[in-house]
Amino acid sequence: MAKQADIMELSKRRGFFFGSNEVYGGVAGFYTFGPQGAALKRNVESAWRDQFTVRLGNDEIEAPTIMPEAVFEASGHLEGFDDMLVECAECGQSHRADHLIEDNVAGIEDAEALGLEAVGELIAEHELECPACSASLAGEPVEDFNLMFETSIGPGTGQPGYMRPETAQGIFVEFPRLREYARGQLPFGVTQIGPAYRNEISPRRGIIRVREFTQAELEQFIDPEEDEPPLATVEDVSVTLYPVPEQESENGEYIETTIGAAVEAGTIASPWVAYFLGIAQEWYERVGVDMDRFRFRQHLPGERAHYASDCWDAEAEISGNWIEIAGFAYRGDYDLSKHGKYSDERFTVFKRYDEPQTVEKAVVDPDMSALGPKFGGAAAQIADELTALAERDPSAFDAETVSVEVDGERYTVESDIANFSVEEQTESGEHITPHVVEPSFGVGRTVYTLLEHAYSEDEVDGEERTYLSLAPEVAPTDVAVFPLVKEDSLLGLSSDILRELRSSGLSVTYDESGSIGRRYRRQDEIGTAFCVTVDRDGIEGDEPNTVTVRERDTAAQVRVPASELNTELSALLRS
Ligand code: ATP
Incomplete structure (x- = not known):
């Protein structure tokens, strides 16, 4: 099984992602997606858009990423979007105090819920040390640190603005207009894929916790008294749930169930949240998350945002840890009421x-x-x-x-x-204030999960190899075309094939240098599903006008007439 170090090394070497601005020393928490990573990320976004915007019949918007202060006064982010910070007096390094507890004190999964004081006491009690310089952190103050990046809009002193910490606010503030486009009829959903910014105290684990990342969010506006989700469409979907047992403060037993049964048993309180868990489960499966390393975990009471009455996270097992990759919250009328109160606009539906x-x-x-x-x-x-x-x-x-x-x-x-x-x-x-149900996905965390879950090693012809078993829908490259040797006839047929495959919409790469084995390995490592090799046998041998097609995961090769290649590959890749 892949370790984080394997993924980081592969990502850098093959161009999935790497630390930004390294020529100037780099800054923690910022990553650039390279040629492979940008394509993989874009494919994940397209698949998300297809599922959560197109297939669900929702509207999509694209709002600015800088918003004025008034928005975050109303949303509560200015007041309370904080993490717990402890600073080392010796070396000046800042750390997430709650993470220090979770990493070093057995049995505490959610230290944030304990509060500043208790976390400070635990640091002293367990004599925790600064991870950077090993000085004692006992007695250092634990403080709230607001995660928003502040900026100033316009010249001079300007007016204060903030980089949005979630895409959601861009949807909520435009509700009065979006309501008109929906002709004032509930329910309706609005999606947005775009960047969000959080000045994380300690960015870590590569692209898992960064300061600029992409979110894909859906805000579903409903009439809580009338609107029911189309639960029948997902009631048979199997899920692994990790709920909070009644009157307990820790997650209980794993439950293997279906969405329909979980709603019936009351394990998932909100049918709308359950509906989106079902849709999400199918989507994660479609893009290639390993379902044996995936679960939905219910938030503990102290962990829930103050506005959320029921909240579940999608979590993936990554390098031995369960990591949140999406959140599903019943936000009630919190957001719209707040913006209605702070602005002069009506945030209700008649x-x-x-x-x-x-x-x-x-x-x-x-x-x-x-x-x-x-x-x-x-x-x-x-x-x-x-x-x-x-x-x-x-x-x-x-x-x-x-x-x-x-x-x-x-x-x-x-x-x-x-x-x-x-x-x-x-x-x-x-006039009623609609309620909001929100599935909120991290695109970068999904990309990372796909890389780790797809990472495989085996032996082919006595040689060890690494390959990414990515789902064809998200793999950065569909097909690679190789002339076996640089001879005119092989180069000619190769470039004809390349042109034809590209013009049918496939993403195709071409490589004519190095040994064929090395060319296969390179494509295996970036998850290219098929390699097409043009050799002399296929030009003048017993089977003229044929090429070999090699499948990534099995490394098996078949000979295919060049004239049928396009149809065959398109069918395989889009099945
Ligand atoms: P965490 O507890 O890990 O900080 P969160 O609960 O604050 O995450 P949400 O506010 O629910 O996260 O954001 C929704 C999604 O956005 C998360 O599930 C995650 O995939 C993504 N996300 C949040 N913060 C980051 C970050 N710093 N880097 C990368 N992705 C992030």
């Missing part, structure tokens, strides 16, 4: 009743000729506050006076002036 309904409504009709002289410039705002109070608490007007607050100041008004009354009104519907 839900029409089957029949118009008569409702009693508390209204006020303040006498402005009395309010104006009494309160001057504040009168209009006082009138607004009285209206809001009538909706919120009609009984307040039973008293002789009512008081309201405007800009931090209290104003007392005689109930007579407010002209309070209860009227019957006919309503055709009501």
